[in-house]
Amino acid sequence: MTGMSAMRTTIVIGAGLSGLMGALALAEAGLRPLVLAKGQGATHWTPGTIDIWGADDRPPRQAIQAIIESHLHHPYALIGMHAVEEAIARFRALTEAARYPYVGGLERNVLLPTAAGALRPAALFPVTMAAGDVRLGGEVVIAGFRELRDFYPPFIAANLAAQGIKARGVYLTLPSAFRRREYTTVTLARMFDDPAFRSEIGRQLRAQRGDAARIGLPAVLGLRDPLGAVAHLQRESGAQVFEVPTLPPSVPGMRLFALFQNAIEQAGGRLQIGSDVIRGDGQNRRLVTVWSEAAARQQEHRVERALLATGGIAGGGIRTDQAGMVRETALDLPVRAPAHRADWFAPRFLDPQGHAIYTAGVVTDSHLRPLGADGEIVYENVAVAGATLGGVDTVRERSRSGVSLATGWAAGRILAGFAS
Numbered sequence: 001m002t003g004m005s006a007m008r009t010t011i012v013i014g015a016g017l018s019g020l021m022g023a024l025a026l027a028e029a030g031l032r033p034l035v036l037a038k039g040q041g042a043t044h045w046t047p048g049t050i051d052i053w054g055a056d057d058r059p060p061r062q063a064i065q066a067i068i069e070s071h072l073h074h075p076y077a078l079i080g081m082h083a084v085e086e087a088i089a090r091f092r093a094l095t096e097a098a099r100y101p102y103v104g105g106l107e108r109n110v111l112l113p114t115a116a117g118a119l120r121p122a123a124l125f126p127v128t129m130a131a132g133d134v135r136l137g138g139e140v141v142i143a144g145f146r147e148l149r150d151f152y153p154p155f156i157a158a159n160l161a162a163q164g165i166k167a168r169g170v171y172l173t174l175p176s177a178f179r180r181r182e183y184t185t186v187t188l189a190r191m192f193d194d195p196a197f198r199s200e201i202g203r204q205l206r207a208q209r210g211d212a213a214r215i216g217l218p219a220v221l222g223l224r225d226p227l228g229a230v231a232h233l234q235r236e237s238g239a240q241v242f243e244v245p246t247l248p249p250s251v252p253g254m255r256l257f258a259l260f261q262n263a264i265e266q267a268g269g270r271l272q273i274g275s276d277v278i279r280g281d282g283q284n285r286r287l288v289t290v291w292s293e294a295a296a297r298q299q300e301h302r303v304e305r306a307l308l309a310t311g312g313i314a315g316g317g318i319r320t321d322q323a324g325m326v327r328e329t330a331l332d333l334p335v336r337a338p339a340h341r342a343d344w345f346a347p348r349f350l351d352p353q354g355h356a357i358y359t360a361g362v363v364t365d366s367h368l369r370p371l372g373a374d375g376e377i378v379y380e381n382v383a384v385a386g387a388t389l390g391g392v393d394t395v396r397e398r399s400r401s402g403v404s405l406a407t408g409w410a411a412g413r414i415l416a417g418f419a420s
């Protein structure tokens with residue numbers, strides 16, 4: 001069965017951070033974007049923090065400034081500092097309005113504990129994680145539930161202690177009325193939506209905290225009102241409470257996706273998850289049609305403008321194979337990648353130089369329009385954003401979600417005609 005939308009539309013391909021930021025910009029410009037995505041983006045897998053720069057100790061603003069001066073093809077340099085700042089401001093206002101505020105910015109990174117007790121730098125993060133910054137000092141209690149796999153408070157505390165942070169791990173008991181057969185991050189988050197559950201957990205935290213002023217819990221403190229849940233637990237326990245990211249599915253990422261979806265739909269956009277974009281056809285350097293495939297259904301979309309935000313290799317936007325092929329999956333745009341498969345990976349997994357294959361992607365001009373090998377614009381009405389952008393190893397830089405946030409917003413603004 002095929003369906004065809006007769007009107008030319010604004011299409012966003014991909015529903016990760018870059019596609020969602022771009023769709024928001026397009027929807028707010030009145031262009032009623034249709035978001036087509038094969039599946040959920042990295043939001044549902046990642047800790048929910050926005051890493052703008054973490055490769056060294058420089059504050060993100062200083063690192064980006066240096067990139068702008070020295071690395072002209074880097075996505076941050078292509079869009080410029082003003083666009084990065086604008087994206088962060090819009091994102092912070094969006095999360096604030098949804099009562100799930102993100103704090104931080106370009107001035108410094110905080111160091112937040114992971115579920116392995118490692119420390120990771122983060123520039124922008126939900127306020128529910130803010131008290132986790134280990135530089136705040138003092139003793140930290142890490143509390144969790146035996147029922148939640150892959151979150152072991154004594155292990156986290158021991159690893160923090162090995163790094164000089166006074167930490168203690170404790171287990172809490174699930175109240176009998178809330179016992180289930182299966183426990184995931186999502187089932188626990190639903191429990192934390194219930195004030196009765198929070199009161200009971202808060203009492204246990206007070207009993208266990210001793211002299212500690214801060215308590216870390218798995219990042220499952222409610223889907224509906226995490227801010228209210230943290231405030232409630234703080235009142236009951238008498239300590240500052242913070243969330244520690246868990247293994248997937250990521251509750252913070254799900255909250256983020258939900259608030260974006262709500263804002264995009266409110267502004268007249270639409271999200272269609274489960275639609276794999278398999279082809280695009282162009283004419284006179286303009287993309288005119290894209291084809292998407294859902295279960296037993298192919299759809300043809302006439303295109304006015306399109307944002308490609310398909311997440312690169314990790315997101316499914318770039319596919320590689322054994323023979324050394326590297327392909328862009330939605331529109332078959334030209335991809336820049338290491339010439340030989342043997343050059344894809346460095347010998348060591350944690351090589352300081354990173355792995356060359358992570359630089360594979362689509363190269364663009366400063367309007368984020370895709371370029372061919374000859375440097376010519378492939379499609380005038382397409383912008384590329386996020387991890388599908390090539391030429392830079394954002395994994396090594398720890399800048400991946402920052403680049404996705406900033407280029408997604410910039411691409412949406414450019415396509416809406418706001419940027420010159």
Ligand SMILES: Cc1cc2nc3c(=O)[nH]c(=O)nc-3n(C[C@H](O)[C@H](O)[C@H](O)COP(=O)(O)OP(=O)(O)OC[C@H]3O[C@@H](n4cnc5c(N)ncnc54)[C@H](O)[C@@H]3O)c2cc1C
Binds near residue numbers: 013019316399402
């Ligand atoms: C497990 C994991 C952990 C990570 N941890 C971190 C971290 O800690 N910090 C960090 O900065 N980054 C991390 N990342 C990187 C993450 O990819 C970026 O942070 C960023 O979110 C990427 O955003 P994006 O919008 O570019 O792509 P994604 O979030 O990957 O979204 C891509 C979207 O495009 C869709 N798509 C792909 N191909 C097609 C197609 N042909 N048709 C239709 N839709 C398509 C996908 O279904 C998805 O909706 C992690 C990634 C993974 C996978």
